[in-house]
Amino acid sequence: MAAVNFETLSEDEVIGFLDSIDTILTDCDGVLWMYMNPLPNAAEVINTFQSFGKRVFYVTNNSTKTREEFVKKCNILNFKATKEDILCTANLSACYLQDLSFKKKVYIIGSEAIAKELKEVGISYVGVGPDPINKNIPYNTLNKDPEIGAVIVGFDEHFSYPKMVKAASYLSDPSVHFIATNTDERFPVANNVVIPGTGSLVRCIESCAERKAVVMGKPESYIADVLMKRFQVNPERTLMIGDRHNTDILLGTRCGFKTLLVLTGITCLRDIDKWKQSDCEQMKEFIPDYYIESLGNLLPYLEKFKRKYVMSK
Amino acid sequence: MAAVNFETLSEDEVIGFLDSIDTILTDCDGVLWMYMNPLPNAAEVINTFQSFGKRVFYVTNNSTKTREEFVKKCNILNFKATKEDILCTANLSACYLQDLSFKKKVYIIGSEAIAKELKEVGISYVGVGPDPINKNIPYNTLNKDPEIGAVIVGFDEHFSYPKMVKAASYLSDPSVHFIATNTDERFPVANNVVIPGTGSLVRCIESCAERKAVVMGKPESYIADVLMKRFQVNPERTLMIGDRHNTDILLGTRCGFKTLLVLTGITCLRDIDKWKQSDCEQMKEFIPDYYIESLGNLLPYLEKFKRKYVMSK
Structure with missing residues (x-):
């Protein structure tokens, strides 16, 4: 477990990373939006992923909305989503x-x-x-x-x-x-x-x-079991994006997904350093493969490599 | 830790037991009364203890009454108590x-x-x-x-x-x-x-x-610390009576009091058997020294030995 700063990856590493995933599971609150405020460039990042042919699922522990209501919220905030893309508790x-x-x-x-x-x-x-x-x-x-x-x-x-x-x-x-x-x-x-x-x-x-x-919710595996049962998802080629170590990242670690922590919500960089130094095996499971300041910060990387990436397919 | 059925003690053992204690800490709900209903002969038992010169404290986790209100309730239900006898949370x-x-x-x-x-x-x-x-x-x-x-x-x-x-x-x-x-x-x-x-x-x-x-409440030691600080209480010569293993009995075990479980409330005999068979050290702490069906069941023993006991003093 490395907790690599995504923004230190080389061009080749970013291309390799994008090539290695088919499916993206993204948490919502704290990653895509805060309450009704979209986080800067988050929608553009998700849309770019989709334009690369990645399948995006919105995977949220929030129990106060139906799938239909989440679709509506996604669309208002410029995220493309259908009912089947929503996994909500x-x-x-x-x-x-x-x-x-x-x-x-x-x-x-x-x-x-x-x-x-x-x-x-x-x-x-x-x-x-x-x-x-x-x-x-x-x-x-x-x-x-x-x-x-x-x-x-x-x-x-x-x-x-x-x-x-x-x-x-x-x-x-x-x-x-x-x-x-x-x-x-x-x-x-x-x-x-x-x-x-x-x-x-x-x-x-x-x-x-x-x-x-x-x-039902993250980090328990029921949500992943449903995903596996309903869709053809290969855990090794799946990326889990989240802001919370003990739900998003832990689910990813447990299910063998790649994991990306964004620092716009609950978990901060200091926490990661603490777990790295800890002897506790359970805490090691909280450490993401990658982290980035915000989901929007991915955008320049994605755009820069979009042409190259699309050409290489 | 023995969990001896009090009703199997010999005359000598009961006298020895009574002689070995100066202070009695008794839980209230489930031991002396259930809500507003006094449990049969419980008041008589407490009064008999007091007539033997034992100092009785009412030690309750219930936070919905002041000391004054507990005194009032005790008196209505025929328990003798002053404000100083009440330890409530x-x-x-x-x-x-x-x-x-x-x-x-x-x-x-x-x-x-x-x-x-x-x-x-x-x-x-x-x-x-x-x-x-x-x-x-x-x-x-x-x-x-x-x-x-x-x-x-x-x-x-x-x-x-x-x-x-x-x-x-x-x-x-x-x-x-x-x-x-x-x-x-x-x-x-x-x-x-x-x-x-x-x-x-x-x-x-x-x-x-x-x-x-x-x-503040049982099984944490603050309640015992207060008792030690306010009154001259010798833990070895103190009996804790209660109906709950993880509050009353655990406090007694931790503080070195003798412990008596009554079966009129939360904890039942089957639980004790379970803890006896357990390898877990923490569960051993739930096992009382003695148990009895109800506090009132002590009465015939106390009365039978009252004269003998008083004479032996």
């Missing part, structure tokens, strides 16, 4: 249950997107939206719905104690499936304010349920 | 900050009891009560109060996502103290409904704050 949660021929009902801690994706595959659900404390209904008189056969935990700004009671109570039956969309602890910090991610909600429910969730 | 949190000569303000995730105990030692606070999502105030525009110098996490039925944002954002400053009242994952399960405990809220905030809290 609301959709993966629905696929996971569909693969199990699940016929019961889901209790959702999460957003409308999870509900919509379940609906699309014909699975019923409850739980989306506010569920505040009600002094007139003591917790221990909860009427459990016997139809509930799974609990999904995703990002939920309406997270509340009554939701914890329900999730933990349903999960006390070991036959009830426990699915977490992802385990990201927080979003990139902005203005000195920490925006907690789904991971902290998952840790909360895992703690009171005294069970571990099956995780 | 709302009070300990206030003591901890007082010991640090803390002069700033506390952000509380928790109940009114924590606020009252802070007020009693002259520490200001914010945060108690509902704090639901407000669509008009985006998270990342949070106005951080520069006076906040500590975050306390206790039991909070109004737990919400905006509270997570605030706690994690204050805790991004490493000089801000991070205190958890306790880490109990759940209350004893009743009617097949799981009632999540403070521990699941603490795991949630630890996850998004990417920091570990200083824990």
Whole structure:
């Protein structure tokens, strides 16, 4: 594991690199955009990759949008994408249950997107939206719905104690499936304010349920399994681009993809130096093959070598 | 570590046992009472201990009552107690900050009891009560109060996502103290409904704050340190009674107290057998010296030997 600064590669090395990949998996938040703001030249880089004939998949742990909603966001921000190019955790949660021929009902801690994706595959659900404390209904008189056969935990700004009671109570039956969309602890910090991610909600429910969730998102391999099953993807000729060591890069390392860290999100260069010096094998898995300041910084390299590259094919 | 069934002890052994202890630390929920229902003969047992000249402390992780409120509850349920006999985590949190000569303000995730105990030692606070999502105030525009110098996490039925944002954002400053009242994952399960405990809220905030809290309650030693500092307590002549292996018994094991597990709450006999067979050193620490079906089951033994015991003094 090298963590090579991409911007130190020679012309030949860049051409060799581009030749060695067919498929690009890119994280979204922190790589392509920050919330609704596209990162400079990121769309141009992705479009150039596509013009080279590379297949691009948008691989995101974000559970608050459906595949259709991601396509819409991509198109608004000038990224070319179809529904099949999107791997998002609301959709993966629905696929996971569909693969199990699940016929019961889901209790959702999460957003409308999870509900919509379940609906699309014909699975019923409850739980989306506010569920505040009600002094007139003591917790221990909860009427459990016997139809509930799974609990999904995703990002939920309406997270509340009554939701914890329900999730933990349903999960006390070991036959009830426990699915977490992802385990990201927080979003990139902005203005000195920490925006907690789904991971902290998952840790909360895992703690009171005294069970571990099956995780749909990166770095767990389900997302890669789906990719392999649906498309002809060769791990050795696949590049994973991300801003987060313990999701994007770790997934790449585990699946045998090449990995490129961008420094526009969570993980910084100092972190890499720390892991390089560490004796811990697990931390070595966080080290990317390459890093670059921002995805947009690839653009001059790609343009410079575009003609040469295309001619060499 | 033996896990001896107390009810198999001979007369001499019971007398020896009673003679070997001066101080009794008893957990409350699951040992003395369940919510507002006293457990049969528990009060009589505690009163008998006191009549033998044993000093009894009520040592509870419950953060939803002040010491005064616990005294009131004890008295209603026929347990003799004064304020000094109560070690509860709302009070300990206030003591901890007082010991640090803390002069700033506390952000509380928790109940009114924590606020009252802070007020009693002259520490200001914010945060108690509902704090639901407000669509008009985006998270990342949070106005951080520069006076906040500590975050306390206790039991909070109004737990919400905006509270997570605030706690994690204050805790991004490493000089801000991070205190958890306790880490109990759940209350004893009743009617097949799981009632999540403070521990699941603490795991949630630890996850998004990417920091570990200083824990006031059992099994962490702060509660024992306070006891040693305030009173003349000899660990070797102290008995810890509890229903929970990973709080009550673990505290006792760590502090060199004798330990008695009652089976009226969280931990069951099957668990002990599991730990006995385990190779894991940490699990060995969960094994009590003695166990008994319920605290009330001690009563016939205590009464039978009362005269003999008192005469032998």
